Amino acid sequence: MSKRIDVKDLNVYYGDFRAVEGVNISVAPRSVTAFIGPSGCGKSTFLRTLNRMHEVLPGARVEGQVLLDGDDLYGPGVDPVAVRSHVGMVFQRPNPFPTMSIRDNVLAGVKLNSKRLSKSDADELLESSLRGANLWNEVKDRLDKPGSGLSGGQQQRLCIARAIAVKPDVILMDEPCSALDPISTLAVEDLINELKENYTVVIVTHNMQQAARVSDKTAFFNIAGTGKPGKLIEYADTSVIFNNPSEKATEDYVSGRFG
Amino acid sequence: MTTAPPRQAERAGVPAAIAAQDSPRGDKVFSTLALTAGCLILAVLFGVAVFLVVQAIPAFTADPADIQGGKGFLAYIAPIVIGTVIAAAIALVIATPISIGVALFITHFAPRRIASALGYVIDLLAAIPSVIYGAWGASFLAREISPAYVWLAENAGWIPIFSGPASATGKTILTAGIVLSVMVLPIITSLSREIFLQTPKLHEEAALALGATRWEMIKMAVFPFARPGVVSAIMLGLGRALGETMAVALVLSSGALTVSLVQSGNQTIAAEIALNFPEASGLKVATLIAAGLVLFVITLAVNMVARWIISRHKEFSGAN
Numbered sequence: 001m002s003k004r005i006d007v008k009d010l011n012v013y014y015g016d017f018r019a020v021e022g023v024n025i026s027v028a029p030r031s032v033t034a035f036i037g038p039s040g041c042g043k044s045t046f047l048r049t050l051n052r053m054h055e056v057l058p059g060a061r062v063e064g065q066v067l068l069d070g071d072d073l074y075g076p077g078v079d080p081v082a083v084r085s086h087v088g089m090v091f092q093r094p095n096p097f098p099t100m101s102i103r104d105n106v107l108a109g110v111k112l113n114s115k116r117l118s119k120s121d122a123d124e125l126l127e128s129s130l131r132g133a134n135l136w137n138e139v140k141d142r143l144d145k146p147g148s149g150l151s152g153g154q155q156q157r158l159c160i161a162r163a164i165a166v167k168p169d170v171i172l173m174d175e176p177c178s179a180l181d182p183i184s185t186l187a188v189e190d191l192i193n194e195l196k197e198n199y200t201v202v203i204v205t206h207n208m209q210q211a212a213r214v215s216d217k218t219a220f221f222n223i224a225g226t227g228k229p230g231k232l233i234e235y236a237d238t239s240v241i242f243n244n245p246s247e248k249a250t251e252d253y254v255s256g257r258f259g
Numbered sequence: 260m261t262t263a264p265p266r267q268a269e270r271a272g273v274p275a276a277i278a279a280q281d282s283p284r285g286d287k288v289f290s291t292l293a294l295t296a297g298c299l300i301l302a303v304l305f306g307v308a309v310f311l312v313v314q315a316i317p318a319f320t321a322d323p324a325d326i327q328g329g330k331g332f333l334a335y336i337a338p339i340v341i342g343t344v345i346a347a348a349i350a351l352v353i354a355t356p357i358s359i360g361v362a363l364f365i366t367h368f369a370p371r372r373i374a375s376a377l378g379y380v381i382d383l384l385a386a387i388p389s390v391i392y393g394a395w396g397a398s399f400l401a402r403e404i405s406p407a408y409v410w411l412a413e414n415a416g417w418i419p420i421f422s423g424p425a426s427a428t429g430k431t432i433l434t435a436g437i438v439l440s441v442m443v444l445p446i447i448t449s450l451s452r453e454i455f456l457q458t459p460k461l462h463e464e465a466a467l468a469l470g471a472t473r474w475e476m477i478k479m480a481v482f483p484f485a486r487p488g489v490v491s492a493i494m495l496g497l498g499r500a501l502g503e504t505m506a507v508a509l510v511l512s513s514g515a516l517t518v519s520l521v522q523s524g525n526q527t528i529a530a531e532i533a534l535n536f537p538e539a540s541g542l543k544v545a546t547l548i549a550a551g552l553v554l555f556v557i558t559l560a561v562n563m564v565a566r567w568i569i570s571r572h573k574e575f576s577g578a579n
């Protein structure tokens with residue numbers, strides 16, 4: 001199910017403002033790639049262009065190509081709705097649907113995209129998704145209780161279960177642990193390690209230890225100043241970025257000597 | 260106890276900024292004010308209820324033959340209660356879908372400039388006095404719509420609510436209901452719009468990121484979030500429709516209770532009171548006040564049902 005991402009000369013604009021400039025990057029299937037960089041450097045914006053979620057804001061547009069196994073996400077006639085069912089997303093703050101039970105939350109995306117689901121198929125998918133998100137044992141006795149009653153970390157894993165239930169090719173995570181306590185963070189990081197066996201995972205994080213722990217490759221983004229577009233400065237194996245970066249800016253950032 | 264330490268501090272010559280801790284007293288004043296305001300509302304409500312009950316008692320105890328119609332209070336009130344409910348129901352059936360549609364269009368579909376212009380126009384509708392709606396309904400809408408009633412009576416007359424002969428003037432309960440629907444439209448629309456705007460971006464994005472279309476996103480994220488608020492908005496609209504007096508009094512040519520919506524006939528409580536009160540005296544006044552009491556009870560019941568509907572889903576409301 002996992003697919004490769006190739007980005008070619010991507011520029012992202014909000015109206016006339018260029019937020020991200022000239023990104024070229026290739027992400028291998030079945031890997032975890034981390035985006036790091038200071039706030040406002042465009043890494044979240046860039047992440048959102050990978051499933052066209054940035055288009056939710058009026059005036060947002062891109063130039064360039066994002067290829068998913070060779071298919072351009074921005075090609076003519078490509079429906080952003082279809083793109084998003086292939087490229088799942090997990091957000092900064094856990095956002096299960098508050099009015100839905102745990103069960104309905106997990107199945108929410110599936111019910112959208114596919115035809116009727118038989119009860120046994122639904123139960124099977126529910127269990128496999130929740131197991132895939134390391135949540136099954138904690139919630140199996142209260143599947144009909146509201147998802148908003150879980151702890152923050154459980155809610156975030158519920159959101160991951162909801163994302164993988166759709167069987168996407170890629171999972172994007174936008175600072176998935178920034179609202180979680182250390183123990184929940186550890187649970188989600190363990191999960192990310194398991195997810196890469198089946199999915200291409202791209203994660204934005206402000207926590208450099210996290211990037212070092214979970215990712216195979218790391219991309220460092222930076223901006224020259226406020227009002228300037230964000231750029232991809234360096235992209236390499238995580239160990240290289242953290243131990244032996246080729247760019248001075250990268251070294252300053254990962255060693256904490258930034259700015 | 261709580262006010263003692265600042266005074267001591269003052270005496271000991273502590274700087275004024277620290278000593279001037281009269282906030283406990285400020286809190287007390289504020290809480291007293293708030294409590295008084297709250298009690299005042301209850302007292303007014305209670306006073307109205309007591310007044311209605313006391314003044315209405317003669318109507319309940321009187322000899323049935325003396326009540327208007329000669330068959331007792333129940334026989335008098337039942338048809339106009341039903342008329343009131345029919346008029347309000349027509350208004351809600353028409354206004355609710357339109358209002359929710361308009362509110363959704365303003366909040367989720369329209370370009371920003373059109374949305375704000377449209378919102379402004381809707382708010383203007385709420386500012387038009389009811390007597391103007393009444394005049395418009397009676398002199399324009401009724402005339403224009405009567406051919407439609409004739410057509411309905413001819414072609415759909417087998418359905419009891421459209422049975423003929425249709426009113427030639429068009430001054431029917433259906434016309435009254437349509438006028439009422441225009442009047443409650445701005446209430447439901449502007450409240451729904453506010454609620455829809457409050458839907459957390461997080462939930463909308465959650466739905467979109469799963470591959471939901473905009474309409475699916477609205478069904479998954481916006482409606483569940485907005486449901487209690489929209490129910491409240493509809494109930495406020497219903498309150499207005501039940502109690503609206505002037506417009507109905509002008510539009511409806513009242514009469515005995517009939518099933519048909521396209522014949523003249525039927526009456527609502529509020530219009531009945533308004534039309535008869537100026538020339539009423541004695542037992543007739545008591546009867547009209549008793550009718551008012553019934554309207555009061557209906558409105559109260561509607562609000563309680565609405566609260567019950569809202570609280571039924573509390574566990575899933577996201578408030579926890």
